Amino acid sequence: MSTTIATGCLTLESVFCAAQGRTLLAIDRLTVAHGERVAIVGHNGAGKSTLLRLVSGFLPPVSGQVEVLGRTLDRPLPARELRALRVEVGQVMQGLHLVSRLSARENVLVGSLGRITGWRSWTRCFPLHEMARAEAALRAVGLLARADTRADRLSGGERQKVAVARLLMQRPRLILADEPTAALDPSAAAEVCHLLVKAAAEAALITVVHTPSLLPLLADRVIGLKLGRIAFDLPLASVDDQKLVDLYRPDADRNRTLCQASAAQRSEAGLEAFP
Template sequence: MTPPLLSVRNLSKTYPNGVRALKGVNLEVQSGEFLVIIGLSGSGKSTLLRCLNRLHEPTSGQILFQGEDVGQLQKSDGIRQLRKNIGMIFQHFNLIPRQSVLKNVLMGQLAEKSTWQSFFGLFSDEDKKEALQNLKLVGIADKALQRADHLSGGQKQRVAIARALTQKPKLILADEPVSSLDPATSHAVMDYLKKINQELGITVIANLHFLSLVRKYATRVVALKDGEIVFTGRPEEITEEWFHRIYGEDAHDIS
């Protein structure tokens, strides 16, 4: 059997204020999956994603990515290489507002540049060609020379996806990538994530709220509640009973 791309073993995270965000999480992710993590706000979804690429330091447990123990990476070069292989897409886009769309996408290549190249923002014609190809992939190449702050929310998120692709990642983490977007735009953004998952073979782990999106895009679902995994299975296996166990008896599915 092919070893998992990602293996999480007994992962726990306790913040300095005493909040236990993760409590012994165990999870395996195979290459090519589109895994969606669901749960209430505060269930530990964002903490889990941020621990996977060491944006947050786990309190205990082990994370293996491509067989390498992420927790043992101490030097900045090792962590930078990890974050090159694990692209991150944020809820609020994290673009540089006054820079062009193209320049924002090129920022995804900084992990491959030397310190002086990064400092001066030096990119080759080949770098720019690749960035434009990624913008074309997400249908926004015509905006390449516009400033990022002139774009709509959906367009900004597509720029963020193109930036992540420029890293040539093996895994993309998407933390509530559509929660600030309207329903139509949300589906458009998710379509592009599905496209890169299926056509480029990049594994995706996304935190999502709405079950309509979960059922349409996920190949597998994991539900967190109070920092623990309470469900793992296919989207169609989330029955009404499971929905209430995950979200509470008073919750209503608006999907």
């Protein structure tokens, strides 16, 4: 049965996630309040994308407690509850998840599918008021003139704007953005950041960020992940260059231990000849 969170948008307690014997996440406690702007930083493999998958209900933890928007995610949700959660959680991922053959307008209208069910959803026969809202969302991101252009004929920056317009259409309570400015030039990246924050005006925003210069545009709070654990959780003003250098510096002792363990496992399996 779902439980209600009194003050938080999400809460993680003693959460542990692993795959194939490798720790993906080990978080003692993490809370994010409604309306917060949080950036997640860390090296590749630090657990950033795993955290987003956990919060969106795609990955149940091995142990621990996960609560998101009043729902407990310690175990897979029934299909109806999972659908209800994903209506309230908007996502902008690296792959964008746009449908290439659909127009910009049609991709934005996908954001209304949580409100539209039955034959209208699978025939994409949207009510006039939803069509008007889709055009308003495209206008808000400066893409109304490209509304009828197929997604695969848009530039990278334009596709990312379509993804943001879809969020405006969806009106989620929590937005998860995984490197939303990947492969964009600095000008386009800054514009997408401003639009994303605008789309999150009434939502909490959690963004995986790889470019430190974008942190002031996206977040008031920064969480550093290292080897699946929280290395720091600080206000933006307290995150200086040294904090980031220390976060991204390889953990030599830990890496040596992992390499030794991996070598031992290969030896036991008779695979000594393979690196």
